[in-house]
Amino acid sequence: xxxxxxxxxxxxxxxxxxxxxxxxxxxxxxxxxxxxxxxxxxxxxxxxxxxxxxxxxxxxxxxxxxxxxxxxxxxxxxxxxxxxxxxxxxxxxxxxxxxxxxxxxxxxxxxxxxxxxxxxxxxxxxxxxxxxxxxxxxxxxxxxxxxxxxxxxxxxxxxxxxxxxxxxxxxxxxxxxxxxxxxxxxxxxxxxxxxxxxxxxxxxxxxxxxxxxxxxxxxxxx
Ligand SMILES: N[C@@H](CCC(=O)N[C@@H](CS)C(=O)NCC(=O)O)C(=O)O
Numbered sequence: 063x064x065x066x067x068x069x070x071x072x073x074x075x076x077x078x079x080x081x082x083x084x085x086x087x088x089x090x091x092x093x094x095x096x097x098x099x100x101x102x103x104x105x106x107x108x109x110x111x112x113x114x115x116x117x118x119x120x121x122x123x124x125x126x127x128x129x130x131x132x133x134x135x136x137x138x139x140x141x142x143x144x145x146x147x148x149x150x151x152x153x154x155x156x157x158x159x160x161x162x163x164x165x166x167x168x169x170x171x172x173x174x175x176x177x178x179x180x181x182x183x184x185x186x187x188x189x190x191x192x193x194x195x196x197x198x199x200x201x202x203x204x205x206x207x208x209x210x211x212x213x214x215x216x217x218x219x220x221x222x223x224x225x226x227x228x229x230x231x232x233x234x235x236x237x238x239x240x241x242x243x244x245x246x247x248x249x250x251x252x253x254x255x256x257x258x259x260x261x262x263x264x265x266x267x268x269x270x271x272x273x274x275x276x277x278x279x280x281x282x283x284x
Contacts, residue, residue, distance in 0.1 A: 068122040085270075085271035085272070088271075161229040168237070179207060184201050219258040236272075
């Protein structure tokens, strides 16, 4: 019998998305806490021996290797894809190629531009410049980049669609919920300025899976 997958996570981090996907799927899984806000335990030799990237999320039990623990899968996008794709009954991954391509399009952009660039600048300015005196300027630029990308997300969701991609509820909506929560945590007026995105995020967060995970990670519900 195959051991249940273990998700390495930090409360409220992007690992929240695969955590909700696991809860949606409803099969047994294990959790291992890597860090509670601050990023210290992610950048230790112990954790890098497991995940050389020094980040969360990571999922066990997937054939292959990225140079750390055998069978470890990293990248929120890849983990969401894998979980949804291996549990077609969950309906979390679309089946038509054009919908699949849209899901990849959303998740790649959210991961690289919104997370990697904007939140990297806001939360990890030391990745961009050495001089701490310049951190406030990097953070400010990150916030203005974020506002532009968030306005763009809102404009896409304002066309009357119920979910991010045409085929219905998917891992993309779960991923979008994480970015909604992060917007709230950096002080954006999410309800007032992003009403369509807020409606979508409320639909996700009202589901039993998200409620369970909010409770488990101590995330304030929407
Ligand atoms: N590209 C990766 C980024 C993962 C990432 O940056 N995770 C954050 C939490 S949201 C993290 O582990 N930060 C700790 C650190 O950078 O030390 C993904 O999408 O999974």
